[in-house]
Amino acid sequence: MGETWVLMKTAQTPTNIAVIKYWGKRDESLILPVNDSISVTLDPAHLCTTTTVAVSPVFQQDRMWLNGKEISLSGGRFQSCLREIRRRASEVEDKEKGVKIEKKDWEKLHVHIASYNNFPTAAGLASSAAGFACLVFALAKLMNVKEDESQLSAIARQGSGSACRSLFGGFVKWIMGKEEDGSDSVAVQLVDEKHWDDLFIVIAVVSSRQKETSSTSGMRESVETSLLLQHRAKEVVPKRILKMEEAIKNHSFESFAQLTCADSNQFHAVCLDTCPPIFYMNDTSHRIISYVEKWNRSEGSPVAYTFDAGPNAVLIARNRKAAAQLLQRLLFYFPPKSDIDLDSYVIGDKSILQDAGLEGLKDVEALSPPPEIKENAAAQKYPGEVSYFICTRPGRGPVLLTNENLALLNPETGLPK
Amino acid sequence: MGETWVLMKTAQTPTNIAVIKYWGKRDESLILPVNDSISVTLDPAHLCTTTTVAVSPVFQQDRMWLNGKEISLSGGRFQSCLREIRRRASEVEDKEKGVKIEKKDWEKLHVHIASYNNFPTAAGLASSAAGFACLVFALAKLMNVKEDESQLSAIARQGSGSACRSLFGGFVKWIMGKEEDGSDSVAVQLVDEKHWDDLFIVIAVVSSRQKETSSTSGMRESVETSLLLQHRAKEVVPKRILKMEEAIKNHSFESFAQLTCADSNQFHAVCLDTCPPIFYMNDTSHRIISYVEKWNRSEGSPVAYTFDAGPNAVLIARNRKAAAQLLQRLLFYFPPKSDIDLDSYVIGDKSILQDAGLEGLKDVEALSPPPEIKENAAAQKYPGEVSYFICTRPGRGPVLLTNENLALLNPETGLPK
Numbered sequence: 001m002g003e004t005w006v007l008m009k010t011a012q013t014p015t016n017i018a019v020i021k022y023w024g025k026r027d028e029s030l031i032l033p034v035n036d037s038i039s040v041t042l043d044p045a046h047l048c049t050t051t052t053v054a055v056s057p058v059f060q061q062d063r064m065w066l067n068g069k070e071i072s073l074s075g076g077r078f079q080s081c082l083r084e085i086r087r088r089a090s091e092v093e094d095k096e097k098g099v100k101i102e103k104k105d106w107e108k109l110h111v112h113i114a115s116y117n118n119f120p121t122a123a124g125l126a127s128s129a130a131g132f133a134c135l136v137f138a139l140a141k142l143m144n145v146k147e148d149e150s151q152l153s154a155i156a157r158q159g160s161g162s163a164c165r166s167l168f169g170g171f172v173k174w175i176m177g178k179e180e181d182g183s184d185s186v187a188v189q190l191v192d193e194k195h196w197d198d199l200f201i202v203i204a205v206v207s208s209r210q211k212e213t214s215s216t217s218g219m220r221e222s223v224e225t226s227l228l229l230q231h232r233a234k235e236v237v238p239k240r241i242l243k244m245e246e247a248i249k250n251h252s253f254e255s256f257a258q259l260t261c262a263d264s265n266q267f268h269a270v271c272l273d274t275c276p277p278i279f280y281m282n283d284t285s286h287r288i289i290s291y292v293e294k295w296n297r298s299e300g301s302p303v304a305y306t307f308d309a310g311p312n313a314v315l316i317a318r319n320r321k322a323a324a325q326l327l328q329r330l331l332f333y334f335p336p337k338s339d340i341d342l343d344s345y346v347i348g349d350k351s352i353l354q355d356a357g358l359e360g361l362k363d364v365e366a367l368s369p370p371p372e373i374k375e376n377a378a379a380q381k382y383p384g385e386v387s388y389f390i391c392t393r394p395g396r397g398p399v400l401l402t403n404e405n406l407a408l409l410n411p412e413t414g415l416p417k
Numbered sequence: 418m419g420e421t422w423v424l425m426k427t428a429q430t431p432t433n434i435a436v437i438k439y440w441g442k443r444d445e446s447l448i449l450p451v452n453d454s455i456s457v458t459l460d461p462a463h464l465c466t467t468t469t470v471a472v473s474p475v476f477q478q479d480r481m482w483l484n485g486k487e488i489s490l491s492g493g494r495f496q497s498c499l500r501e502i503r504r505r506a507s508e509v510e511d512k513e514k515g516v517k518i519e520k521k522d523w524e525k526l527h528v529h530i531a532s533y534n535n536f537p538t539a540a541g542l543a544s545s546a547a548g549f550a551c552l553v554f555a556l557a558k559l560m561n562v563k564e565d566e567s568q569l570s571a572i573a574r575q576g577s578g579s580a581c582r583s584l585f586g587g588f589v590k591w592i593m594g595k596e597e598d599g600s601d602s603v604a605v606q607l608v609d610e611k612h613w614d615d616l617f618i619v620i621a622v623v624s625s626r627q628k629e630t631s632s633t634s635g636m637r638e639s640v641e642t643s644l645l646l647q648h649r650a651k652e653v654v655p656k657r658i659l660k661m662e663e664a665i666k667n668h669s670f671e672s673f674a675q676l677t678c679a680d681s682n683q684f685h686a687v688c689l690d691t692c693p694p695i696f697y698m699n700d701t702s703h704r705i706i707s708y709v710e711k712w713n714r715s716e717g718s719p720v721a722y723t724f725d726a727g728p729n730a731v732l733i734a735r736n737r738k739a740a741a742q743l744l745q746r747l748l749f750y751f752p753p754k755s756d757i758d759l760d761s762y763v764i765g766d767k768s769i770l771q772d773a774g775l776e777g778l779k780d781v782e783a784l785s786p787p788p789e790i791k792e793n794a795a796a797q798k799y800p801g802e803v804s805y806f807i808c809t810r811p812g813r814g815p816v817l818l819t820n821e822n823l824a825l826l827n828p829e830t831g832l833p834k
Contacts, residue, residue, distance in 0.1 A: 227652075235644075235648075236645075262692055265689050265690055265692070265694045266644070266690050272686040272689060273683050275678070276706075276710040277710075279707075286696045289696075290696075297693075
């Protein structure tokens with residue numbers, strides 16, 4: 001068949017950060033967790049994955065490019081997602097191009113996938129969550145899959161567990177489910193991104209020399225060796241999930257912060273209880289926690305902190321005012337190294353810099369020690385320990401981009417632009 | 418009564434390091450723990466407290482000097498120890514000096530106490546354990562207390578929990594007990610210091626800028642806030658205690674190392690699960706663990722590590738050969754800063770330096786990367802992260818020093834020499 005058409009869809013999907021953590025699988029291949037988890041979706045304007053998927057009869061095989069570089073699709077996780085989406089594909093008709101794809105054709109057609117993160121992949125900011133969510137969402141649109149987001153989340157989950165939570169905006173719960181086939185292990189939206197509109201998020205990307213344990217192998221080792229993990233999963237988390245849902249529903253920030261911080265710390269405690277122990281946080285992470293804890297104790301919890309499988313701090317401020325004060329504190333303790341300007345040191349929603357009265361490095365140098373600090377020793381500064389800060393907010397779920405200019409594949413060839 | 422005699426006793430008591438950790442009290446004032454613990458006593462030649470106690474009718478009040486500086490005895494813990502020892506005092510007669518003290522006299526007589534640690538108090542090396550054990554042991558000898566070491570341990574326990582374990586050499590178990598009055602919360606010797614004569618110990622005193630949480634307040638906060646502590650105390654530790662006793666009895670180093678490392682990590686996991694979280698280990702501690710874990714995996718567990726309420730690593734080597742190889746590895750990664758000579762950087766039992774072929778800094782500089790390291794990145798060096806190393810061994814329990822020259826108080830005046 002001499003057809004040369006290319007059909008494409010481009011989607012944008014956010015990353016998310018768990019406030020009640022997922023750590024430990026009860027089924028490795030289906031990626032079924034040992035407990036429920038809850039996350040907040042981050043504004044895709046600052047942290048997201050964009051993925052273009054294309055289908056064409058001229059494609060000889062499934063291929064994928066990540067950030068411009070071709071990568072292998074042979075891994076089981078990619079294969080699971082592709083298989084599950086293809087299985088649910090429906091008839092697609094593009095009258096303009098004169099193309100009609102029958103349901104049965106999808107098994108024979110190959111796809112091209114190009115994906116791009118608007119943030120450094122290596123920064124440990126859950127790029128795989130946004131990536132697999134975007135892959136599944138874009139393929140579902142291309143293949144006219146009729147399932148809703150929750151049903152899609154069960155497919156994205158098989159790519160990367162936390163990816164299932166990136167199919168919604170706002171606050172999202174991943175229900176662990178009971179079924180052996182994982183069909184009820186899905187994400188649901190608790191509230192959308194407008195429900196708790198005050199929250200503001202600052203991410204400290206922490207410099208690290210350590211090579212980190214991947215979360216996949218880390219959580220496997222925790223399940224196998226930690227004597228605390230099952231107690232956490234069975235006794236602690238179920239109660240915390242209920243309290244967290246209440247806190248989110250009622251905009252109860254103090255409870256939200258207490259639960260978020262405690263659960264982050266307990267996840268890292270389980271990592272430490274693993275044999276051999278896993279250390280994701282470093283001295284800089286510890287310092288950030290100490291400063292926030294001191295401030296929270298003196299001023300009624302303006303900020304929650306949470307850390308994933310790496311040293312970066314995700315700091316959730318009660319509101320813009322607290323975020324501006326937080327940024328002042330963070331920049332006081334962690335000023336940029338002398339060769340870095342403020343514009344590249346604080347990225348994302350830079351409007352918060354104005355709220356904090358910080359227009360340039362002069363203003364950073366002039367910052368006074370936070371009032372909650374009594375001892376002089378605690379006013380020590382650590383330039384260079386933070387690589388940069390990203391300012392952002394809770395955000396929306398996946399969207400289809402209709403502007404063809406934003407596609408990552410060439411509409412004629414289906415190859416990366 | 419115009420009498421001016423002074424009676425004195427001088428004792429020397431070792432410090433100890435727990436291999437199954439004590440963390441959490443069920444009774445704050447009697448210092449009753451939430452679980453049993455097991456420790457190894459360290460050779461007093463390298464780490465010990467020397468205490469001289471004196472009694473005289475001319476003393477106007479109880480007084481104490483620590484490392485030459487007078488300190489207050491008004492604290493409840495000192496008062497508990499003094500009260501409990503006085504209650505058990507017996508008749509004492511010194512025919513040479515023509516002194517006879519009746520049992521009832523002890524209530525009216527005051528004591529002077531001078532105590533000295535042969536290691537830096539600030540180094541976080543359980544100085545209070547050796548200190549209270551020595552205070553109680555020396556006073557018991559002075560006052561002719563008839564109770565045995567286990568009974569004395571219940572008194573030392575009221576000064577500092579872990580002090581009860583310093584009343585014996587070798588391996589010691591602190592039985593948590595059941596009685597409300599704490600009478601059965603005592604230390605017992607599992608085996609003496611000759612039982613497992615191969616072991617060698619290297620302590621890395623780690624440089625730290627952090628102000629640490631005291632273990633007293635830290636464990637109180639853990640009991641109040643950690644949701645993992647009770648599970649550890651009730652479900653995990655009892656099984657580990659049995660396994661550890663077996664490992665010690667059978668000289669089963671691999672099991673000993675596995676239990677020691679896992680229990681140290683779990684103690685620090687509980688600290689991290691505390692609200693606010695407690696961090697005793699720092700990046701240097703983490704690095705030491707990673708190196709030891711890597712070596713243990715490649716060579717069948719030559720070394721166990723354990724960390725108390727601070728960043729210092731206590732490394733227990735299977736034998737002298739393993740200790741010499743350990744020292745080579747430690748000095749490779751953590752060489753002294755350029756202005757420090759090897760003689761003051763490695764202290765204690767320096768004979769191990771010869772075993773390791775390290776006679777001077779030239780030999781340290783010439784050390785090759787350990788063979789278990791494949792990646793070049795892991796061969797990075799961290800001069801200055803360790804302040805010094807102490808080489809030592811398991812050691813004996815308290816002894817009375819009969820050489821009057823070693824007394825810390827003047828035999829005429831009862832004041833510090």
